[in-house]
Amino acid sequence: MSDTTEKSLGKSLDKIAKRLDMIVVILLARSGLNRKEIADILGISEKTIERMLPFREIKQSRKEE
Numbered sequence: 001m002s003d004t005t006e007k008s009l010g011k012s013l014d015k016i017a018k019r020l021d022m023i024v025v026i027l028l029a030r031s032g033l034n035r036k037e038i039a040d041i042l043g044i045s046e047k048t049i050e051r052m053l054p055f056r057e058i059k060q061s062r063k064e065e
Helices: 003-030 035-042 046-052 055-064
Strands: none
Touching: 003 035, 003 046, 035 046
16 A cells, blocks of 8 residues: 555544544533533543534533424
8 A cells, every 4th residue: 555545544534533533422412421521431631522512502402302
């Protein structure tokens, strides 16, 4: 495999991983966990979760259901 192909594949996998992380955060937030609890589960900072998604909007959409 060429270096260019490997780099392209690596970038694609990184994008997929980020999307999966976002899905996990959304699901945990919709299940009622707060930012700190989600951060503890995933082993990342609360600030990272805050940057990933608009946490308030997830919680508000949950309340509307």
